[in-house]
Amino acid sequence: MSTTEPRLLWRDITVFDGLDTLPEPMAVIVAEGRITTLVPMREFDDALAEGCQEMAQGAVMTPGLVDCHTHLVFGGSRADEFERRLEGASYEEIAQGGGGILSTVRATREASENALLEAAVPRLKALIDDGVTTLEIKSGYGLTVADELKMLRVARRLGEAFPVRVVTTLLGAHALPPEFEGDSDGYIDLVCNEMIPAAADEGLADAVDVFCETIAFSVAQCERVFQAARVHGLPIKAHAEQLSNLGGSAMAARYGALSADHIEYLDDAGVAALRDAGSTAVLLPGAFHTLRETQLPPIAALREAGVPIALATDANPGSSPLFFPTLMLNLACALFRLTPREALAGMTAHGARALGLQDLGRLREGAPADLCLWDVENPAALAYAVQPGRLRQRIFNGQLQREITHEH
Numbered sequence: 350m351s352t353t354e355p356r357l358l359w360r361d362i363t364v365f366d367g368l369d370t371l372p373e374p375m376a377v378i379v380a381e382g383r384i385t386t387l388v389p390m391r392e393f394d395d396a397l398a399e400g401c402q403e404m405a406q407g408a409v410m411t412p413g414l415v416d417c418h419t420h421l422v423f424g425g426s427r428a429d430e431f432e433r434r435l436e437g438a439s440y441e442e443i444a445q446g447g448g449g450i451l452s453t454v455r456a457t458r459e460a461s462e463n464a465l466l467e468a469a470v471p472r473l474k475a476l477i478d479d480g481v482t483t484l485e486i487k488s489g490y491g492l493t494v495a496d497e498l499k500m501l502r503v504a505r506r507l508g509e510a511f512p513v514r515v516v517t518t519l520l521g522a523h524a525l526p527p528e529f530e531g532d533s534d535g536y537i538d539l540v541c542n543e544m545i546p547a548a549a550d551e552g553l554a555d556a557v558d559v560f561c562e563t564i565a566f567s568v569a570q571c572e573r574v575f576q577a578a579r580v581h582g583l584p585i586k587a588h589a590e591q592l593s594n595l596g597g598s599a600m601a602a603r604y605g606a607l608s609a610d611h612i613e614y615l616d617d618a619g620v621a622a623l624r625d626a627g628s629t630a631v632l633l634p635g636a637f638h639t640l641r642e643t644q645l646p647p648i649a650a651l652r653e654a655g656v657p658i659a660l661a662t663d664a665n666p667g668s669s670p671l672f673f674p675t676l677m678l679n680l681a682c683a684l685f686r687l688t689p690r691e692a693l694a695g696m697t698a699h700g701a702r703a704l705g706l707q708d709l710g711r712l713r714e715g716a717p718a719d720l721c722l723w724d725v726e727n728p729a730a731l732a733y734a735v736q737p738g739r740l741r742q743r744i745f746n747g748q749l750q751r752e753i754t755h756e757h
């Protein structure tokens with residue numbers, strides 16, 4: 350008896366391949382974790398179906414979604430802060446008063462590794478149930494060596510426990526912890542000389558990130574962090590130009606950043622720097638929406654320069670408590686005027702690129718079989734409606750993870 354797994358076959362499928370919707374109905378075959386066949390139905394030969402398990406006919410297939418920017422692991426809640434903002438306090442004022450990120454830092458430090466894991470599970474399940482097969486998880490709410498490593502360990506454990514690829518990012522330079530008040534350079538010393546080496550030694554970080562902003566760290570301080578990351582061979586990325594234009598994205602681009610994220614205040618020089626470095630622009634409409642920002646990211650300039658645009662949830666307790674990736678497709682179109690095609694590419698091919706994982710986020714022969722089958726009329730409909738329950742099948746690494754039958 351053969352132990353090889355059956356090949357999986359979908360017929361008559363509308364395929365969004367990570368960059369575009371293919372012009373005609375397709376057949377897709379998956380075997381041993383990879384897409385082995387992607388052919389137009391008119392070229393499909395029944396001999397190809399031999400030994401295949403029929404999975405579905407019709408419907409829309411996309412690559413598994415890639416959420417390239419999340420802060421999924423954290424302690425506590427910031428619902429009270431949401432109310433304070435509604436009463437008129439700004440995100441910056443709350444941060445300067447010791448709330449905001451620092452309030453999550455307090456709760457995260459107090460939480461055990463297991464408690465953080467348990468709290469993150471429902472958030473991760475929400476992403477998985479909406480089609481995510483790869484996500485990035487940042488640290489940044491520990492701000493001591495031990496607490497940052499604790500967060501990264503939780504992120505790794507989530508990746509081991511669930512059918513999802515987790516990429517971890519050390520975000521030690523997220524906020525100045527209270528014990529370093531008045532000595533932000535001293536804290537950057539800790540990040541560079543202890544945190545990054547420890548995370549690298551334990552293999553806990555796949556990349557290093559910073560928050561380059563007036564309420565966080567200066568361009569010069571972030572540059573020091575990137576130099577330390579480089580010594581340890583870790584790729585870098587930046588939260589930059591979210592609330593003001595400091596030039597953090599252009600500096601990050603000089604260090605070959607995988608991505609610059611938020612970038613509402615990015616100027617033309619910043620756009621050119623991202624283009625020249627081949628960096629990806631990551632848009633986070635959830636934070637834009639939650640903080641009721643008014644400055645739009647420079648979409649037209651990014652398009653014109655050909656900078657790849659990715660899209661992510663930014664799932665976090667403060668600026669984007671939104672754990673619903675397909676909502677981001679809608680917000681990116683409604684708020685930023687992305688086309689549905691651009692939005693979907695942002696959560697597939699370009700999201701993967703923002704993580705340096707160019708083989709993911711694409712539906713093409715030879716690619717890893719991380720796939721979603723959606724009950725929608727066409728790919729654009731995923732961005733049009735905000736509607737849970739449209740994911741019929743989720744394939745992770747060639748394995749069916751989820752089958753929903755709609756019985757009435």
Ligand SMILES: N=CN[C@@H](CCC(=O)O)C(=O)O
Binds near residue numbers: 449591
């Ligand atoms: N901008 C900085 N960091 C997070 C916010 C985290 C928080 O408010 O807890 C972000 O990506 O939006």
Ligand SMILES: [Zn+2]
Binds near residue numbers: 588
């Ligand atoms: Zn972030």
